Amino acid sequence: MAKAKYFTTFKNGIYKENQILVAILGICSALAVTIQVKLAIIMGLCVIFVTSISSLLVSLLRTLTPNNVRMLTQLIIISTFVIIIDQVVKALSYEVSKTLSVFIGLIITNCLVMGRSEAFAKYNSPILSFFDGLGAATGYALVIIAISIIRELFGFGTLLGYQIIPTVFYATHPYHLSRFVNFNIMALAPSAFFILGIFIAIFNWTNREKI
Amino acid sequence: MKKKPHTALFMIVLCAFAALILSSLTDFLGPIQKAKKQAFTRRQILDSASIDSEGTTQEILKRFETNLTPLLVDKSGTIMTFKEANINEAQYFKRYEKIGFYKAEYKLFYKINGKDNSMIGFIIPIDGFGLWGPIHGYLAFEKDAITIKGLTFYDHMETPGLGAEIATKKWQKQFVNKSIHSSSEPVTIDSPPFSIWVVKNAEKMEQTLEQKNSSVDAITGASVTSIGVQKAFEVCLKAYRPLILKLHEQHGKS
Numbered sequence: 001m002a003k004a005k006y007f008t009t010f011k012n013g014i015y016k017e018n019q020i021l022v023a024i025l026g027i028c029s030a031l032a033v034t035i036q037v038k039l040a041i042i043m044g045l046c047v048i049f050v051t052s053i054s055s056l057l058v059s060l061l062r063t064l065t066p067n068n069v070r071m072l073t074q075l076i077i078i079s080t081f082v083i084i085i086d087q088v089v090k091a092l093s094y095e096v097s098k099t100l101s102v103f104i105g106l107i108i109t110n111c112l113v114m115g116r117s118e119a120f121a122k123y124n125s126p127i128l129s130f131f132d133g134l135g136a137a138t139g140y141a142l143v144i145i146a147i148s149i150i151r152e153l154f155g156f157g158t159l160l161g162y163q164i165i166p167t168v169f170y171a172t173h174p175y176h177l178s179r180f181v182n183f184n185i186m187a188l189a190p191s192a193f194f195i196l197g198i199f200i201a202i203f204n205w206t207n208r209e210k211i
Numbered sequence: 212m213k214k215k216p217h218t219a220l221f222m223i224v225l226c227a228f229a230a231l232i233l234s235s236l237t238d239f240l241g242p243i244q245k246a247k248k249q250a251f252t253r254r255q256i257l258d259s260a261s262i263d264s265e266g267t268t269q270e271i272l273k274r275f276e277t278n279l280t281p282l283l284v285d286k287s288g289t290i291m292t293f294k295e296a297n298i299n300e301a302q303y304f305k306r307y308e309k310i311g312f313y314k315a316e317y318k319l320f321y322k323i324n325g326k327d328n329s330m331i332g333f334i335i336p337i338d339g340f341g342l343w344g345p346i347h348g349y350l351a352f353e354k355d356a357i358t359i360k361g362l363t364f365y366d367h368m369e370t371p372g373l374g375a376e377i378a379t380k381k382w383q384k385q386f387v388n389k390s391i392h393s394s395s396e397p398v399t400i401d402s403p404p405f406s407i408w409v410v411k412n413a414e415k416m417e418q419t420l421e422q423k424n425s426s427v428d429a430i431t432g433a434s435v436t437s438i439g440v441q442k443a444f445e446v447c448l449k450a451y452r453p454l455i456l457k458l459h460e461q462h463g464k465s
Contacts, residue, residue, distance in 0.1 A: 066218040073225060080229040084236060091240040094247040098366075184432060187373065 006131045013135020019112045020143045020196070021203045026112035030144050031192040033103050037160050040148035042096060044141025046085050046104055048134065051113045054078045055133030058121040074117040079108045112140055147195050155186025255365040259349040260323050260334055278324055279334070283317040288453035291317075309345075311338030313450035320454065323351070332360050333458065335451050339443020342435040344368035346377070346443060350386075356458040357398060357405070362386040364440075374436030385427040391448060391455075393425035398459050405448040405455065409441040 019025045026047075033043040054077045058065075065073045086104045090097040097104075107113060116136050121129035152158055157165035157180075169180045185191045215221075250268040253275040257264040262278055264271065283296050293300045296317050303315070312319045313336070325331035334351045348364035362383045369375045376382050391405040392398050408426040429437035448455070 064216060064221065066215050066221055069218055069222055072222065076225055076229055080233060083233055087236055087240050087244070091243040091247065094244075094251040184373065187370065 006128060009128060010131045010135035010138075013132055013137075014139040014142065017136070018139040018143065018203070019115070019136050020140055021200050023112075023115065024200075025115050026110045026140055027196065029103055029106060029110055030140075030147065030196060031189045032106075033100070034144050034148040034151055034192050035155070035187065037145065037148045037152050039100060040144045041141075042089075042100060043103060044137075044144055046089070046100075047107055047110065047112070047140055048137040049085055050078060050081045050107050051116055051137035052130050052133040054081050054113060055116050055121040056126050056130040058117040059124060059126040059129035062122055070122065071114075071118070074114055075108070078113050078117070082107045112136060143196075143199065146199070147192055150195055151186045151191060154183045155191070157182055252365065255363045256321060256334060256349050259361045259363040260321075260332065260351040261361050262323075279321040280324060282320055282322055284320060284451070284454045285317050286453060288457040290454070290457075311345075311347075311447075312336040313338060313447045318450060318454070320451070330354065330458075330462070333454075335447065335454075337362075337443050337447045339439050339446065341367055341369045341377075341439040342374055342433070343370070346436075346439060348443075350444075350447070352455075352458075354462045356455045356462065357390050357392045359386050359389050359391065359407070369436050370433065373430065374433040376430045376433065377436060377440060382430065389427065390424050391444075393422050398456070400456060404445065405452065406441065406445045409437045409444075 013019070017023070020027065020030060029043065029047075033039045054074070057077045058074050061073065061077075082104065085107075086097075086101065089100065089104065113133075116129075116133050120132045124132070149159065152160075153164060157163060157167075157170075165180065183191075246268055250271050253271055254264040256279065257271070257275060260279070262274065266274070280292075281300070282290055282292055283298065284290050285296075293303070298317060303319070307315050307319070319336060321334040322330050323332040323334065332351060332353050333356070334349050337348045337350045339346050344367070346364055346369075347366040348362060350362050351360040352358065353360050364377045364383070367375065367378060369377065386407065389407060391407060392402060393406070393408070394403065396402065406425070408422070409429045410426050411429050
């Protein structure tokens with residue numbers, strides 16, 4: 001019985017209550033890190049870690065936390081874990097941390113993490129909150145990975161750094177200028193907005209009867 | 212209902228706990244992070260000189276020490292070690308890493324060691340500004356001091372997909388075997404300023420063979436970055452001119 005509840009909470013976070021597509025939370029980072037699939041995957045993993053663990057801790061402390069400082073408590077917990085993950089990434093790979101450091105720091109202000117703490121973990125048991133955080137962050141990770149696949153494929157012709165669109169398709173020679181050229185806009189932040197907008201439209205269209 | 216603890220007490224305990232975890236973690240990971248960062252920079256320097264830069268952190272640090280020797284050069288072209296110039300190496304690097312080594316009175320360069328410790332080339336740091344921020348890299352020369360052996364840019368903030376192309380191997384490869392002296396006249400003290408021209412369509416431009424041998428293709432859609440790279444070349448090569456002239460005189464003719 002309990003197991004089913006955990007699973008439903010987790011599943012809802014991924015699809016039915018997807019934080020980006022439904023709640024429109026955590027968009028800022030969705031724009032910034034979706035330029036390469038690799039960055040999106042690492043960012044997704046970091047957010048999954050931070051959200052699930054901090055939801056668990058906020059929920060554990062929920063009976064102890066004085067009501068007037070509950071936001072501060074959540075922030076302290078979240079930022080502690082963000083700094084931990086930032087330090088660990090720095091120790092693992094300097095190159096990755098150089099591109100991601102700013103964005104990892106910004107997980108603290110990612111509305112998603114605090115949103116889950118404030119809306120769910122405050123009222124529910126620790127394990128249930130953990131699964132809620134896990135589901136919400138996984139949903140977030142899946143969406144940003146999907147956006148990054150589109151952006152990297154059309155913006156650079158690669159996926160995870162491997163060339164996908166064959167180089168012979170490219171307009172490299174004046175004789176065949178009508179061939180494929182990388183979309184420069186995909187390399188820039190606005191494209192993430194457009195793709196995200198299309199995703200939300202498709203999501204709302206498929207769920208129009210249920211809403 | 213359970214009585215909640217006092218607000219101030221709760222916050223103090225929570226903050227102290229978080230601070231304790233974080234400070235012990237930083238203490239533990241600090242040396243590892245420092246070594247990784249150092250290995251990253253050294254790998255870039257080795258890369259610019261086309262020395263094998265694969266391997267673990269320890270291997271790289273060792274290979275760096277056997278192949279390269281850091282030296283200093285002053286305004287008149289006199290070469291000295293850190294010890295001879297009486298400069299603290301760590302402080303020197305800390306001070307000039309961000310603002311650019313070419314601004315220092317004693318400028319840094321790396322000697323590439325061949326057999327019997329003879330010089331087979333040298334590396335100078337190259338620093339400039341792109342569209343969004345500073346660009347840092349290393350430029351390696353052959354023994355004759357005017358032919359480029361290799362180039363890397365390891366730190367930049369350029370637009371991904373456009374200006375950031377400067378950090379790709381593909382773009383940097385163009386510089387190999389180019390000459391910084393764009394004239395058929397021999398190099399003398401009165402030679403025109405050394406540089407590399409970052410231009411559109413370097414191959415098709417109507418220019419002399421010598422000029423062609425000093426030009427590389429700019430990046431489409433990243434004019435400011437390309438101009439920034441050329442500026443960086445001009446400024447740094449001007450600062451290192453005494454060294455280049457001296458080494459060219461010593462080794463260039465052979």
